Amino acid sequence: MILHILDGGAIEIRDWSAFDPAAPPGRPRLLSDPCFLIVHENGVLLWDAGLPDSARNRPNGMPVGEHAVFHVKRALREELADLGFAPDDVDLVGLSHLHRDHVGNLALFSSATLLVQDDELSVATGPRANAMGYDPQACIAAVAMKKVQLLGDHDVFGDGSVVVLRLPGHTIGSQALLVRLPETGPVLLSGDLAHSRANWRSRAVPALNLDAERTVTSLEAADRLAASEGAQIWVQHDRAQMEALSRMAPFC
Numbered sequence: 001m002i003l004h005i006l007d008g009g010a011i012e013i014r015d016w017s018a019f020d021p022a023a024p025p026g027r028p029r030l031l032s033d034p035c036f037l038i039v040h041e042n043g044v045l046l047w048d049a050g051l052p053d054s055a056r057n058r059p060n061g062m063p064v065g066e067h068a069v070f071h072v073k074r075a076l077r078e079e080l081a082d083l084g085f086a087p088d089d090v091d092l093v094g095l096s097h098l099h100r101d102h103v104g105n106l107a108l109f110s111s112a113t114l115l116v117q118d119d120e121l122s123v124a125t126g127p128r129a130n131a132m133g134y135d136p137q138a139c140i141a142a143v144a145m146k147k148v149q150l151l152g153d154h155d156v157f158g159d160g161s162v163v164v165l166r167l168p169g170h171t172i173g174s175q176a177l178l179v180r181l182p183e184t185g186p187v188l189l190s191g192d193l194a195h196s197r198a199n200w201r202s203r204a205v206p207a208l209n210l211d212a213e214r215t216v217t218s219l220e221a222a223d224r225l226a227a228s229e230g231a232q233i234w235v236q237h238d239r240a241q242m243e244a245l246s247r248m249a250p251f252c
Contacts (some may be wrong), residue, residue, distance in 0.1 A: 001161060003179055003187070004034040005242070005249040006079045008050020009016040011101060012061060012069040016146025019195045019206040033101050034240040035076065036189055037083065038179060042157045043091040046112070047177050047189055048236070049159060050076050052104035052138075063125075064100070066239040076105045087111075093145075094164055096191025096236070097171040098124035100138040107141040114142055114165055115156065133171075140170065150175075167193055167222060169215030170206075178231065186231035191240060193219055195237040 013019065016029040036047040053063035053075045054208040061069040077087060087108040094115040124134040125143055130215075148154070154164040158168055163178045176187040193215070194200035203219060205212040226233050235241055 001041070001179075001181060001252070002019045002039045003181060003184075003251040004037040004083055005246045006037060006038070006050070006076060007074060007246070008033045008035040008048065008076065008104070009055065009070060009072040010239070011051070011103075012071060014067050016052065018067060020199055020202075020204045021207075022202070022204060027241045029196075030239055031237040032239040034236055034242050034246075037080070037085070037090075037176075038162060040162065042083070042159075044089055045092040045094060045162060046109065046157060046189075048102045049093065049106045049109070050097055050104050051101055052059075053077070056088070059137070068208050070101070071094040072105075077108060081119065094156070094175070095120075095142075096175060096176065096189075097174045098134055098139050098142065099171065099192070100135045102191075103138050106145075110141065110145060112145065114147045115154065116142065116147060116149060117166060117168075117173030117175055118151055120171060122151060123145070123172050132210070136179075140237070142196075165222075165225070167191070167218035169193070169211050169213075169218045170209050172210055174218070178225070180229075181251055186226075186229045187251070188222060188226055188229075188231045188233045190222065190233055190235050191238065193222055194235055195239070197235050197238050199243060200233070200235055205252075 011031040013029045017023040017025045037115045038045040051070045055070040056072040061071040090112045093112045129136045156162040165176045180186045205215045
């Protein structure tokens with residue numbers, strides 16, 4: 001089994017205090033937005049689908065509301081091609097949740113099967129989607145895909161090597177991915193449980209999270225799991241961590 005890290009783009013946050021209440025108001029921060037390609041003997045899984053390729057090569061990025069700007073240097077399709085894969089080679093797509101920075105290129109993978117929590121899909125494509133922070137247009141591809149709608153944890157390949165973990169709080173159906181690599185050891189891809197390693201340690205909860213109490217409960221559960229497994233925790237939006245890991249990839 002091999003895990004590749006793909007550069008799904010970067011997110012310019014104009015006011016980091018929205019994500020960390022202890023931060024000075026108005027201070028910007030750049031977040032990573034990676035995708036992960038997991039090649040298993042029984043299939044190929046893409047974890048998260050990055051920022052939309054339509055943001056590519058815009059000198060000033062793609063503004064999203066008042067508080068964020070999306071930046072994309074390379075198309076996800078090109079990154080896959082560098083590894084010898086086409087979008088149709090991807091059998092499964094797992095999404096940590098359905099916010100727009102994680103579904104940007106979902107339409108590329110129309111032949112894949114989507115792994116998503118049932119309540120996450122219902123809310124993100126339902127009448128309250130906008131009020132709950134989703135972009136219904138960005139989720140159209142999810143509706144059309146073949147799906148396994150989950151009601152909790154899920155053993156992806158049936159051998160314990162790749163397990164979806166339900167860890168709500170950021171959204172109603174947020175999930176993380178535990179990958180038990182044969183040489184590297186177990187790795188937890190944390191989705192948006194936290195947006196930086198410092199926030200993880202301090203239990204800082206972004207203002208946009210659905211449920212602060214459940215977020216902290218999920219963080220504590222993830223810490224217990226990581227300790228019991230001896231797992232590395234990869235905070236997907238932590239740019240420094242992801243850049244360092246990208247230089248070391250792929251992982252076996």
